[in-house]
Amino acid sequence: MTTPGSTTTAKVRKDLAAGFDVAKARQDFPILREKVQGKPLVYFDNAATSQKPQVVIDTVHEFLATYNSNIHRGVHQLSERGTEAYEQSRKKVQRFINAAESREVIFVRGTTEAINLVANSYGRQHIRAGDEIVISAMEHHSNIVPWQILCEQTGAVLRVMPISDAGEMLIDKYEKLLTSRTRLVAVVHVSNALGTINPVHEIIRLARRQGVPVLVDGAQAVPHLKVDVHELDCDFYAFSGHKVFGPTGIGVLYGKAELLEAMPPYQGGGDMIKSVSFEKTVYNDLPYKFEAGTPHIAGVIGLGAAIDYVNGVGLDRIATYEHGLLEYATEALSAIPSIRIIGTAEEKVSLISFVLDGVHAHDVGTILDHDGVAIRAGHHCTMPLMQRFGVPATARASLAFYNTKEEIDVLVRAIHKAIEMFG
Amino acid sequence: MDDFYREFILDHYKRPRNFGTLENPDVTHEEDNPLCGDRIRIDLCLNEDRVADVRFTGEGCAISTAAASILTEKIKGAPLERVKAFSMEEMLEALGVPLSPIRLKCGLLALKVLKTGLYGLKHWPGEEE
Numbered sequence A: 001m002t003t004p005g006s007t008t009t010a011k012v013r014k015d016l017a018a019g020f021d022v023a024k025a026r027q028d029f030p031i032l033r034e035k036v037q038g039k040p041l042v043y044f045d046n047a048a049t050s051q052k053p054q055v056v057i058d059t060v061h062e063f064l065a066t067y068n069s070n071i072h073r074g075v076h077q078l079s080e081r082g083t084e085a086y087e088q089s090r091k092k093v094q095r096f097i098n099a100a101e102s103r104e105v106i107f108v109r110g111t112t113e114a115i116n117l118v119a120n121s122y123g124r125q126h127i128r129a130g131d132e133i134v135i136s137a138m139e140h141h142s143n144i145v146p147w148q149i150l151c152e153q154t155g156a157v158l159r160v161m162p163i164s165d166a167g168e169m170l171i172d173k174y175e176k177l178l179t180s181r182t183r184l185v186a187v188v189h190v191s192n193a194l195g196t197i198n199p200v201h202e203i204i205r206l207a208r209r210q211g212v213p214v215l216v217d218g219a220q221a222v223p224h225l226k227v228d229v230h231e232l233d234c235d236f237y238a239f240s241g242h243k244v245f246g247p248t249g250i251g252v253l254y255g256k257a258e259l260l261e262a263m264p265p266y267q268g269g270g271d272m273i274k275s276v277s278f279e280k281t282v283y284n285d286l287p288y289k290f291e292a293g294t295p296h297i298a299g300v301i302g303l304g305a306a307i308d309y310v311n312g313v314g315l316d317r318i319a320t321y322e323h324g325l326l327e328y329a330t331e332a333l334s335a336i337p338s339i340r341i342i343g344t345a346e347e348k349v350s351l352i353s354f355v356l357d358g359v360h361a362h363d364v365g366t367i368l369d370h371d372g373v374a375i376r377a378g379h380h381c382t383m384p385l386m387q388r389f390g391v392p393a394t395a396r397a398s399l400a401f402y403n404t405k406e407e408i409d410v411l412v413r414a415i416h417k418a419i420e421m422f423g
Numbered sequence B: 001m002d003d004f005y006r007e008f009i010l011d012h013y014k015r016p017r018n019f020g021t022l023e024n025p026d027v028t029h030e031e032d033n034p035l036c037g038d039r040i041r042i043d044l045c046l047n048e049d050r051v052a053d054v055r056f057t058g059e060g061c062a063i064s065t066a067a068a069s070i071l072t073e074k075i076k077g078a079p080l081e082r083v084k085a086f087s088m089e090e091m092l093e094a095l096g097v098p099l100s101p102i103r104l105k106c107g108l109l110a111l112k113v114l115k116t117g118l119y120g121l122k123h124w125p126g127e128e129e
Helices: A006-018 A022-027 A054-067 A077-097 A111-126 A145-154 A171-177 A200-209 A257-262 A297-313 A315-334 A361-369 A383-388 A405-422 B007-014 B062-075 B080-085 B088-095 B101-119
Strands: A105-108 A132-136 A157-161 A182-188 A214-217 A236-240 A251-255 A273-276 A281-283 A339-342 A351-356 A376-378 A394-398 B027-033 B038-047 B050-059
Touching: A054 A077, A054 A297, A077 A105, A077 A251, A077 A297, A105 A111, A111 A145, A111 A182, A111 A214, A111 A236, A111 A251, A132 A145, A132 A171, A145 A157, A157 A171, A171 A200, A182 A200, A200 A214, A251 A257, A297 A315, A315 A339, A315 A351, A315 A405, A351 A361, A351 A405, A361 A376, A361 A394, A361 A405, A361 B062, A361 B101, A405 B007, B007 B062, B027 B101, B038 B062, B038 B101, B050 B062, B050 B080, B062 B088, B062 B101, B080 B101, B088 B101
Parallel strands: A132 A157, A132 A182, A182 A214, A214 A236
Antiparallel strands: A105 A251, A236 A251, A273 A281, A339 A351, A351 A394, A376 A394, B027 B038, B038 B050
C-alpha cells in the first residue's frame, strides 16, 4: 500500500512557512483535470462529497486487483493480507481522531448509519417515555430523523436548541434545555448548510456536568479540522469516509469502549458472534459486535489511504489555507448587492450558503453549471434550518484545500451572469 | 444556456400569468418538490365542464414558475376533457427548453399539481414512491 508517511509529514511541516502549494495538491486529484461543458471543472460541492486523490483510487484498485478476499476468517494468504489492511485502517482512524483504543472504532456505511446505530442500540436500551433528547436547530436530517423514530418508539421527547441569526448555537438556551430528564445530546460539529463550527467542547462539558452523554455528528468537521475525541471527551463521534477524500459507503462510529461494551448489537449476522446455537448466541467482542456481515473492505482500505493522504497534507495547513479561501470568497460575494449570505458565524469552515434576490437557487446552480462551476442548490437535508432562515433553498459553495482564489473569481463572474440574465 | 433561459421562460418567470388565488375555487391543490423546496398551488373554478378561471401561487425556480404560468394560459377556458388530456409531452413542448432529468421535476410540477387536484390522485403516474 502507498503510504505518504512520516517523511512527507515532516517535509510538509517544514514548508508551512513557505505557504501551501495548491498547484501541487491539485495534481493529486485526477478529476480536477476534467472539463465540464467545455470549461475547466470548478468543484465547489465538497460538502456533498469530496474528490478522491490518486492514492485512494490506486489503493482501492490494488486491493481489488491483487488481494481481494473476505476478511477475519480465511486462512489463505489473500485473506490474511486483506484482514491486515482492514485492521490497519482501523488503527489509522484511531490515531486520526485520537481514540484511546482501536476497538472504539466501528466501521459503518456512513454518518447516517453511525447515528442510527446509536439511536437503535444505545437509544432503545436507555431511553424511556418522558425522557428528553437534545439536538440543535441546524442538524442535518440524519441527526433529526433517527431521534424522532426513537421518540415515536419510546415516548421520549425531542428538544431543539435554537440558533442565532448568524447561525450560531445559543448556548445559554441549551443550558436551560439540559434537565434531569435529558438522556442524550446529539449535535453537529460543523453545519453542512451554514459552515458554522460549533462549540462542541463547551456543549459536551455542560452535558457532562449533568452526566448526559453526547453524540457529535462530525461529517463536515473531519475534512477541515483536527478532531480529537479524547480532548473533546464526547461519547460518540460519527463521520463519513467520502467527505474526507475516501470512498463512499464507508464511515466511522467512534464510541467510548465502556458505552459500546454495554450496548446491545445493532444488526445480527456473521462476524458479530463468538458462537451460535439455536439456544444461545454469544456476541463477539468490540468492535466486531457492531460489524455484522461482510463489511465494505475496499472502502475501509481506501479510507485508510485517504487518512494517510490528509495527514500528509496536514490538517493544520488545510485549515489555514481554507480560511484564506473563506475570507476571499466571503469578501467577493458580499460585494454583490443582491446576495444574502446565510450563515455568518464567527467560526466557519470554507463553506458559503447564499440566496440571490429574484433568482432561485436552482437557477443559480444551472447557470453556474454552464460555466463549469459545481455547487449545490436546495435545502441541504436541513429543512427545519431553511425554515429558520425563511428561505426554501440556498445555493451553497463548499470549498476544499484543492480549490483556488481563481476559481472563486469564476464563481463570482458566473453569479454576475445570473444577475444580468434575471435582472 | 441562452437556450435554457430563453426570453420566453424569463418573461413568464418575471411576469407570471394568472398569478394569485381564487375566492371560492372548485378545485384547489398544492404540492411541493421535496428535492428543491419548490411549491405550487393551483385554484380552479369550473363552469359546465370548462375551466372558467384559474390562478396559481407558490415559489419556485424559473422553470417551475414559468411552467405553471404557461399551463394556466393553456387551460383557461378549456373544456375539462382537454385539460385531462393535456400530457407531459405537451407541457415540455410548451416550455420548449431541454430539461435534465433533475430539472424535469421542476418543469412538470405545475402539471402534477393540476392533475392531482383534478383527479384527487395520491400519486403521480410513473413516479417512484
